[in-house]
Amino acid sequence: MSQSSLLMMSDIVKKFSGVIALNGVNFNLERGEVVSLCGENGSGKSTLMKVLTGVHPHGSYEGQIIYKGEPLVSRNIRDSEAKGIAIIHQELTLVKELSILENIFLGAEITSYGVLDHSAMFKQTEDLLKRVKLDVSPDTAIRELGVGQQQLVEIAKALSKEAEVLVLDEPSAPLTESETRVLLDIVKQLRSEGVSCVYISHKLTEVKEISDRICIIRDGEHIGTQDAKHMSTDDIISMMVGRELKQLFPREEHPIGDAILKVGPVNAQLSKSSNLKQVDQVSFSLRKGEILGVAGLVGSGRTELMQCLFGSYEGIY
Numbered sequence: 001m002s003q004s005s006l007l008m009m010s011d012i013v014k015k016f017s018g019v020i021a022l023n024g025v026n027f028n029l030e031r032g033e034v035v036s037l038c039g040e041n042g043s044g045k046s047t048l049m050k051v052l053t054g055v056h057p058h059g060s061y062e063g064q065i066i067y068k069g070e071p072l073v074s075r076n077i078r079d080s081e082a083k084g085i086a087i088i089h090q091e092l093t094l095v096k097e098l099s100i101l102e103n104i105f106l107g108a109e110i111t112s113y114g115v116l117d118h119s120a121m122f123k124q125t126e127d128l129l130k131r132v133k134l135d136v137s138p139d140t141a142i143r144e145l146g147v148g149q150q151q152l153v154e155i156a157k158a159l160s161k162e163a164e165v166l167v168l169d170e171p172s173a174p175l176t177e178s179e180t181r182v183l184l185d186i187v188k189q190l191r192s193e194g195v196s197c198v199y200i201s202h203k204l205t206e207v208k209e210i211s212d213r214i215c216i217i218r219d220g221e222h223i224g225t226q227d228a229k230h231m232s233t234d235d236i237i238s239m240m241v242g243r244e245l246k247q248l249f250p251r252e253e254h255p256i257g258d259a260i261l262k263v264g265p266v267n268a269q270l271s272k273s274s275n276l277k278q279v280d281q282v283s284f285s286l287r288k289g290e291i292l293g294v295a296g297l298v299g300s301g302r303t304e305l306m307q308c309l310f311g312s313y314e315g316i317y
Contacts, residue, residue, distance in 0.1 A: 006031045006196055007165060009051075012063035014047055014056060018148040021047045022061070025222045027215055029196050036199045036207040036228070039132055039217040039240055045200050046090075048217065049167045052198075053087040067165075092150055093143045094155060094157075101125045101138040104157045116198040127157040132186055147177030147298050150159035155186065159195075167198045168188065172206060174298050184210055204233045211279075213250065257288030268304050268317035278304040278315060 004110035007029040011076050014022040022044045037045045050056045052065065054074030058250055065072040067083065074080040075089070084146060094103050101121055110117045110124075125138035132152045142150060145283060158166055168187070172180040175303055186198055187210055211228035218237040238244050264283025270276045279301045286292050296302045 001177060005029060006068065008064075008066040008154075009048070009064070010064045010250055011074075012065075014044075014051055014061040014314065021220050022051070023220045025217065025220070027222070027225075030212075031164075031196055032191055033212045034191050034192045034197045034199055034200065034210050035225075036211040036214045037209060037217065038204075038214055038236055039203075043217045043240070044220040045217055046169055048147065049087060049169060049198060049200065050259075050276060052080070053077055053085055053086075053167060081161045081163070084164035084165035085167070086161055086165070088151075088154045088158055088169065088171060090170040090173060092147075092154060094150055094153060096143040097141065099139050099141055099215065100129070100136070100145075100153055100156075103142060103153060103231050104128065104138075104160050108160075109110055119274075124160065125156075126161055131159060132156045133182060142214065147174045148182070151175065151179070151183065159190075163195065165196045165198070167200075169200045170202070172201060172203060176297050180206065204236055207236065208233065218242055225241070241302050254289055256290050257287040260288050261286040263309060265303060266308050266317065268301075268313055272316055278313075279308060279317065 004029040007265070009025065011026040012022050012025045012027075013020070013137045022225065025044065025048055026046065026203065027035075027037075037048070039045050047056070051061050052072075054077045057075045057140075058073045072080075072083065074083070074085075080086075098106070101118075104125055105121050110120045112120075122138050128246075129136065129138065131154075132155050134149060134152045134156070134244055136149070142153065145153065151174075155166070155168075164311070172183055175183060184206060190197060199207070200212055208228060208231075213225055214228050214231055215225040216223040216235060216236065223242075226235075265281040266279050266283070267277060267281060268279035270278055281307055282301070284292065287315060292304065294302050304315070306317045
């Protein structure tokens with residue numbers, strides 16, 4: 001770990017009611033570098049980043065964080081953002097009924113003589129949207145944007161705080177392949193501008209493409225950090241699970257019985273006033289002992305179909 005690193009996290013220990021979530025984890029980040037944080041679900045990746053960004057405040061964990069050569073003491077997210085460290089969580093935090101401009105400056109409005117300076121905020125929002133390659137008006141309501149576009153607004157919001165360290169926690173999970181390509185290109189552009197990024201993802205093809213280094217965490221412990229170019233996908237997986245994988249998805253023979261659930265045809269509308277169909281003539285059956293996968297792109301109607309099945313869909317069906 002370089003003593004000149006932009007960020008150094010040393011011997012981080014975090015416990016929840018006596019359960020150790022992080023056990024002496026070390027992590028460092030250089031300026032203008034992308035480091036991917038990899039590990040199985042529950043390994044401690046998000047917890048480590050919540051320690052960094054003030055979600056878990058200083059004093060709630062053991063260890064030391066050095067940022068720009070000085071101890072980092074963050075009591076909350078606002079403290080870390082003020083120091084130039086921002087996080088984009090897996091769950092988007094935008095207010096859908098507000099505009100892009102209003103979301104970006106929510107709680108940090110620009111005023112002039114006690115009056116909101118809309119023109120200044122509009123111009124800054126335009127510049128931020130150009131930076132993340134989102135060609136829409138700053139006055140566009142968040143609810144009118146797709147999930148991929150909303151993710152770009154989250155990045156723009158983080159950049160508005162002059163973030164020097166940007167943490168992206170599973171940013172591509174809800175995105176299509178084309179939206180993911182835009183996201184990765186933006187991360188590369190930010191790196192070229194000197195912004196350091198921590199990238200958390202289970203999609204190892206993205207990790208290999210975007211990373212300068214890859215840090216592996218398993219069961220709350222730091223297993224190792226290596227240059228991405230020296231690691232294969234198999235290397236990453238083996239370090240994540242602690243063993244060599246001879247078969248990634250082993251199949252086990254088991255009996256399949258008769259159909260125990262028959263669904264459809266299911267139709268669902270967005271609302272009474274809209275003819276837009278979220279689900280259109282979908283039918284399926286499920287047999288005893290069977291695992292049935294429901295696949296589709298974001299917005300294809302998978303979630304709405306399952307909401308209809310459980311009786312929780314808020315539209316019309």
